[in-house]
Amino acid sequence: MRVLLLEDDALLGSGIQAALQEEDYSVDWLRDGAAGLAALRQHHYGLLVLDLGLPRHDGLEILQRLRSRRDPLPVLILTARDTVAERVRGLDSGADDYLVKPFDVDEFLARVRALIRRGEGRAEPLxxxxxxxxxxxxxxxxxxxxxxxxxxxxxxxxxxxxxxxxxxxxxxxxxxxxxxxxxxxxxxxxxxxxxxxxxxxxxxxxxxxxxxxxxxxxxxxxxxxxxxx
Amino acid sequence: MTTRSLKHRFSIRQRLLILLLSLITLLWLGAVLASFLQTRQELNHLFDEELLQWARTLLRSPGALILPPFPDRDNPQRTDLQRPYRLQSLGKGILASSHGAAILPPWRPGTPLLQNVRMNGEEWRLATVTDGRRVAQVAENLDARQDVTGEIAQQLLAPLWLVLPLLALVIGFAVRQGLAPLRDLTARLEQRQPQALQPIAGPVPAELQPLLDALNGLFRRVDAAFAREQEFTAHAAHELRTPLAGLRIHAQLALRHAESRTEREALQGVVQGVDRATHVVEQLLALARLDADQLQRDEHIDVPSLVQRLRAAFAATTAAKGIHLTAQGPSPAILDGHKTWLEIALRNLLDNAIRYSPAGSIVHITWEAEGGLVSRMAVCDNGPGVPANALLRIFQPFYRDPNRMEEGEGSGLGLAIVQRATEALGGRTDADAAAGGGLCVHLIFSPNFPGKCPEKKANAYE
Structure with a gap:
């Protein structure tokens, strides 16, 4: 399963990439919004892990563009802002789930699995x-x-x-x-x-x-x- | 006493009243004095004319005259108030004289028509007329004249005593009306929340405009400074979350592959450290938000049900440590304010109390109400407590009690947040030793409540 990771922070990005690779996902990690938009047009992904605070195009903008062309790709948002308003804004912009930084790696991977499952139209984990x-x-x-x-x-x-x-x-x-x-x-x-x-x-x-x-x-x-x- | 202290001793209204009243009274008195002097002069002239008339009549008459006496209210029998006169022939001596004429000075050539003379120790007015053969002299006592002019002066002054209080009322009303815009502005300032920083809207009279501009300028600057500070805190806290997330994920990944116990423990230490730093960041953000959202929303917080909800939320934590969390207080009990702030305050208090309480002990939440409104809340624990000399400092940000350090995972911000949240609710915080030796933190919402930890009661509200 191929996952696109858009995260500008090197420390967090490398950690998420390693965690996903350990679970045998193939991960494309990009660090700015413009490259992310290009990659989304060129490749087919099973999941997008999106940091909201990206340089060049911010996370919400990428999300809105993705949804405006009716791409049903599951999106997991990572955000440093934990107010209810922020989370609502993220979900209302088309995200399927969110995690507030910092998060537990096991919870992150479980949410990734759940989103991929839903993206394939299944409710059952097997x-x-x-x-x-x-x-x-x-x-x-x-x-x-x-x-x-x-x-x-x-x-x-x-x-x-x-x-x-x-x-x-x-x-x-x-x-x-x-x-x-x-x-x-x-x-x-x-x-x-x-x-x-x-x-x-x-x-x-x-x-x-x-x-x-x-x-x-x-x-x-x-x-x-x-x-x- | 300097002018400056005088200036600030009276209110503007008092100053205006005193100044206007005293100036108007002075002017009035001046006018009365001027008209009194003029009247007196005219009166003297009249009296003099009359005196001369009598003298001329005397001169033409063949003998003695009966002259009317001067009026004297106090003593009508005073004979000396009669006009003494003397008619003398230049060659033959005295032709006629009245009673008391003996005091009149002897006539000398060149005596003026009218003169003041001192006779028997009193001032007299003396009229002297002559036709070359005879001399007629008539005198009158000036005391009597003064009695008459004094009466006239009193009549002139009499309206003042009547008008002065009326004038004070009218001036008071005018000053009050004149100062109305200032009073309006003061009222508007008083009505604002103490933390409110939005500019005051006009229009105000031209004299107040510079003051209002200065005030609004100050509000804007303070507001901007506050906003910058909050933004900085919020921004810094957010910036910390991302590296913390990076640290945590790497430590967790390494933990998955850790082979020795030492490695595992070290990495678990890193994860715990990250979680503690995250807690500090969250508390900082909560504090920044408390400062940012100063608009007090008027909610009616149902305190018993909020406490009930918090007890449920903390059930897992208390169960894990074997701590019994009791709640006791009247119902209904309402607190007006922003519900989130009360919840934040109580969550932080419960968090602290549970953290520092020994296993198997009791944490009490209590509240009291006056007429259905919550006047006081308290969270008390059986932990190590805080020494009396440190009780005042525990609400300072980043204050850590040295006695509690070893157990501490706290941010040092919890009680500062409690204090700010309570202040945002219009209350104040206090702390003292609990009955069992632990710490009691009070949230006091009624200004006259003494704020002491109540005795423990067996039948706690469950």
Whole structure:
């Protein structure tokens, strides 16, 4: 899952980036509003972590621009101002949640998970699809109730495909979801991860669409999928 | 006594009254004196004419005359007030004379027509006429004349005693009307909240305009200084939050990977330190906001229900330390003011009391009311208390009691906030030793309340 972090303070920014990376999110960290707006136009993110006091474009302005083009991206606001009026203003400008600095890292990560979950239209913390169950908080995968050992990248590919079951994601889209800018991407890595996943789960769980990309095979007992078909 | 102290001893109204009344009385007296002098002169002239007339009549008459006496109210029988006269022939001696004529000086050639002479120790007016053969002289006592002029003077002065009090009333009314704009301005100043700094709106008379301009200028400057100070505090506090957040997240991340107990404890220390610094920042912000929001909102705070809510809010903390939090006071009990300030004051007091109380002890919240209005509140604990000589200083910002240092995680701002919040509610704070030896902090909202910690009662309001 790719997260955009807009925070001008180096100490706090590096801390948040490290915390998110530990949870295997790929994090793009930018330190000013203008660069943030550019990145939001170019890439698809699962979450925006936004400091309200940014140089060049302030946080609320970015939020308003994002919402004015009907981008439903979940946004978590970080604010140094803790008055009720400030929080109301942030939420009314289109934020989904806020944290007042300083905050507890576990609470921060829990809110990140909750926002991503909501962004994918789920209320349940576990991702289920047929025999597969994914626990994003614990980074665990279960196949028919049995724990399956997955690498960080394999988990991320599976996570991205399960976010919208049935939707076809290209190799580039998948790569964008699991790598941040500063990471090298080898040309055949996505194929390698899909290959490993098919070996660890079943071969037909991930469907190849030639020239288009990959999707998760439909499962007939999945009410979510039926609804989306 | 200098002029300066005199200037400031009387009010403007008194000064105007005294000055106007005394000046008008002086002018009046001057006018009375002038008209008295003129009247007296005319009167003397008349009397003189009359005297001369008698003298001429005497000169033409063959013998004695009966002249009317001068009036004398006090003693009508006074014979000496008769006009003594003497008619003498230059060759034959005295032809006729009245009773008492013996005192008249002998005639000498060249005696003026009218003259004052001293006879028998009294002043007399003497008229002397002559036709070359005979001399007629008539005298009259000047005392009698003065009696008449004195009466005229009294008649002239009499209206003054009547008019003077009337004049005082009229001047008083005029001064009062004249000073009305000043009184209006004073009333407007008195009606303001002591902390209010918004300019006073006109219009005022031209004389007051410079004063009003100076006042408004001062208000603006003080207001701007306040705003700068608050802004600075708020800004500094906010600027501190971001690095604190950075510190905390790094310490927590490191804590996740800490391998030894020493490492873990060190990192936990960092997190606790950050939390304590955060608390200080929050208190500073609360203080800055208390100063900023001086507009007193007139809410009716239901004190019993607020206390009940606070007890619920502190339930987890008190339970963790085994502290019993009791509340006792009449219901209904209303306090007029800004609810947030009372809540801030009580939260800080409870926070302190719970922090310094030993496990298993009791913290009391009490309040009293006069006619349904809260006159006093108190939070008392069974903690170590504060030495009597330090009781006054505990409300100073950043004051830390050395006895409480070891347990302290406080910001040193809690009681300063309590004091400011209480003042914002129109009350004052006081502290003394609780019955059990702990600290009692009082919030006194009634000016005449002595402010002492009440005796503990077994049947606490639950």
């Amino acid at each position: 991702l289920r699809h047929g025999p597969l169950t994914l626990d994003p908080a614990a980074h665990q995968a279960f196949w028919q109730g049995q724990a399956v050992a997955l690498s960080v990248r394999e988990f991320a590919v599976l996570r991205a495909l399960l976010a919208h079951p049935g939707r076809v994601l290209s190799k580039e889209q998948l790569a964008e979801q699991i790598y941040s800018w500063d990471e090298e991407i080898e040309s055949n890595t996505i194929e390698v991860y899909v290959h490993h996943l098919r070996r660890k789960l079943t071969a037909d769980f991930i469907v190849t669409h030639r020239g288009l990309g990959y999707s998760i095979a439909p499962q007939h007992d999945d009410p979510l999928l039926e609804a989306s078909l």
